[in-house]
Amino acid sequence: NDILDLSKIEAGKLAIEPVEFELEALLEDVLAITGVSARQKGVEFSLSVAAEVPRKLVADADRIGQVLANLCANAIKFTERGVVRVSVRLAASDARSATIGVAVEDTGIGMSAAQLAELFQPFTQVDSSSTRRRTGTGLGLSISMRLATAMVGKIEVRSEPGRGSVFEFTVPCG
Numbered sequence: 263n264d265i266l267d268l269s270k271i272e273a274g275k276l277a278i279e280p281v282e283f284e285l286e287a288l289l290e291d292v293l294a295i296t297g298v299s300a301r302q303k304g305v306e307f308s309l310s311v312a313a314e315v316p317r318k319l320v321a322d323a324d325r326i327g328q329v330l331a332n333l334c335a336n337a338i339k340f341t342e343r344g345v346v347r348v349s350v351r352l353a354a355s356d357a358r359s360a361t362i363g364v365a366v367e368d369t370g371i372g373m374s375a376a377q378l379a380e381l382f383q384p385f386t387q388v389d390s391s392s393t394r395r396r397t398g399t400g401l402g403l404s405i406s407m408r409l410a411t412a413m414v415g416k417i418e419v420r421s422e423p424g425r426g427s428v429f430e431f432t433v434p435c436g
Contacts (some may be wrong), residue, residue, distance in 0.1 A: 342370070366430075415431055
């Protein structure tokens with residue numbers, strides 16, 4: 263699926279389809295799937311949603327879910343013990359729209375500035391020494407960045423080696 267999505271994105275054929283959805287249902291679906299991996303590893307996994315975040319939104323729920331699933335899967339993959347926290351906040355709003363910010367914070371291995379510079383490149387794993395232990399295609403973050411951009415949003419990351427990472431994506435919603 264990742265390779266198909268990357269091909270659609272590169273061909274300019276990826277469609278963003280805004281629909282009305284319930285944020286809580288979307289979060290529950292994604293976290294139910296990714297939470298299994300966290301429980302298997304013994305990693306604490308939590309969710310918080312700020313009270314001011316609208317419960318019904320209009321955006322491409324499938325793509326938001328895909329970005330969130332990719333960020334959660336990476337956080338869990340690179341956290342041997344500790345915590346992965348997902349938090350949702352209202353980043354901006356007016357009478358007709360709201361921009362939500364979704365942060366995925368982990369207490370994993372973290373990354374250096376040099377690693378961060380390579381982070382969103384397709385087929386790239388920033389820590390090649392861990393590739394054998396932590397398999398993956400190296401597409402999840404690249405696709406997530408492109409999906410966020412296609413939804414007129416963005417992804418930012420803060421990280422420090424040995425102290426974990428925080429990935430936050432924002433996306434405007436109706």
